[in-house]
Amino acid sequence: MKSASLLTLACLLGGAAFIACAQDGEVRNRVVIVENVKFDYAQVLNVEPVFQTLRATRTEEHCEPVSTRTLAPVNVTGEEPQEDKGRLGRFMDSVRSIFRREDGSEEDGVVVETPAPAANPGPLLTRECRIIPVGREFRRPIAYDVDYVYKGTKYRSRLPEDPGNRLKIRVSITPWIGAEQGAPANP
Numbered sequence: 001m002k003s004a005s006l007l008t009l010a011c012l013l014g015g016a017a018f019i020a021c022a023q024d025g026e027v028r029n030r031v032v033i034v035e036n037v038k039f040d041y042a043q044v045l046n047v048e049p050v051f052q053t054l055r056a057t058r059t060e061e062h063c064e065p066v067s068t069r070t071l072a073p074v075n076v077t078g079e080e081p082q083e084d085k086g087r088l089g090r091f092m093d094s095v096r097s098i099f100r101r102e103d104g105s106e107e108d109g110v111v112v113e114t115p116a117p118a119a120n121p122g123p124l125l126t127r128e129c130r131i132i133p134v135g136r137e138f139r140r141p142i143a144y145d146v147d148y149v150y151k152g153t154k155y156r157s158r159l160p161e162d163p164g165n166r167l168k169i170r171v172s173i174t175p176w177i178g179a180e181q182g183a184p185a186n187p
Contacts, residue, residue, distance in 0.1 A: 036173045041166045042150035049141040050158070056136045063129040 147156050148167050 033174055033177070038171050040150070040169055040171055042148040042155070042169050044146060044148045044163055044165055044167050045154070046147040047162055048145045049162075050143040050145060051139045052142045054138045054140070056138070057133050058136070059131050060134045061129055062132045 144159050144162050145156060146159050146163055146167065147154065148169075149155070150169060
């Protein structure tokens with residue numbers, strides 16, 4: 001009994017669906033339009049890169065250069081430096097040796113001047129350094145605007161890579177079925 005009632009119910013529902021499809025004439029006569037595709041080449045006219053600009057700031061140590069002309073000479077050997085006295089200096093040394101005693105002390109009447117040692121200005125190679133922010137700018141191409149011509153018509157597209165002199169294109173042709181073509185024709 002159950003199977004007979006299920007069969008009857010299925011027939012009633014199927015018949016109702018068939019009647020609904022028969023009343024809707026458009027659904028029954030609907031045709032899928034297939035797209036006609038071919039590949040061809042277009043002539044590239046111009047390629048302009050599109051750049052992405054990245055800005056970054058980092059800190060760097062910036063030091064003023066030390067001029068060695070303003071610094072006193074540095075003794076790196078540990079020996080006392082010998083002065084280059086010139087003619088007058090050598091003459092004064094020879095005259096000074098006349099007035100010295102045998103024990104190495106000088107006589108009372110002669111006063112010999114010795115140069116005072118230079119004041120110590122601190123570390124000789126101290127540089128003026130400070131931390132400063134330095135801005136950097138990087139540009140990289142992220143796309144290309146390509147102008148090309150195909151069968152006398154100019155086009156422009158944005159592409160991920162530079163295509164070169166020729167651009168492979170996909171040509172698709174499908175018939176247009178507008179509202180006026182979908183209506184039945186007038187006799």
